[in-house]
Amino acid sequence: MPRMLSPDDACISVDVPSNRGTARYNGRTIDVSDPGHARALKAAGYTTAGTAGSPARTGGYRCTSCGFSAFFKTCGRCGGACERPDLAA
Numbered sequence: 344m345p346r347m348l349s350p351d352d353a354c355i356s357v358d359v360p361s362n363r364g365t366a367r368y369n370g371r372t373i374d375v376s377d378p379g380h381a382r383a384l385k386a387a388g389y390t391t392a393g394t395a396g397s398p399a400r401t402g403g404y405r406c407t408s409c410g411f412s413a414f415f416k417t418c419g420r421c422g423g424a425c426e427r428p429d430l431a432a
């Protein structure tokens with residue numbers, strides 16, 4: 344079941360319409376067993392908690408002069424040449 348995170352510290356209670364009336368969830372981190380409720384919570388601004396951490400950063404270049412992480416082959420900070428860390432010898 345998805346774990347949902349409140350979008351706001353002040354938002355600690357939410358009502359979700361269900362086929363048995365209204366379900367109320369309390370807390371900033373809530374476990375939702377009904378996928379319909381999860382959809383309703385997402386519509387209210389809640390986000391699904393990640394379980395695998397932040398995605399790994401892939402691609403991009405690293406400046407050989409200053410170590411700046413650049414998206415392009417020319418460093419945006421010092422203008423030096425950058426190379427792909429994963430391709431560097």
Ligand SMILES: [Zn+2]
Pocket residue numbers: 406407408409410411418419420421422423
């Ligand atoms: Zn640089």
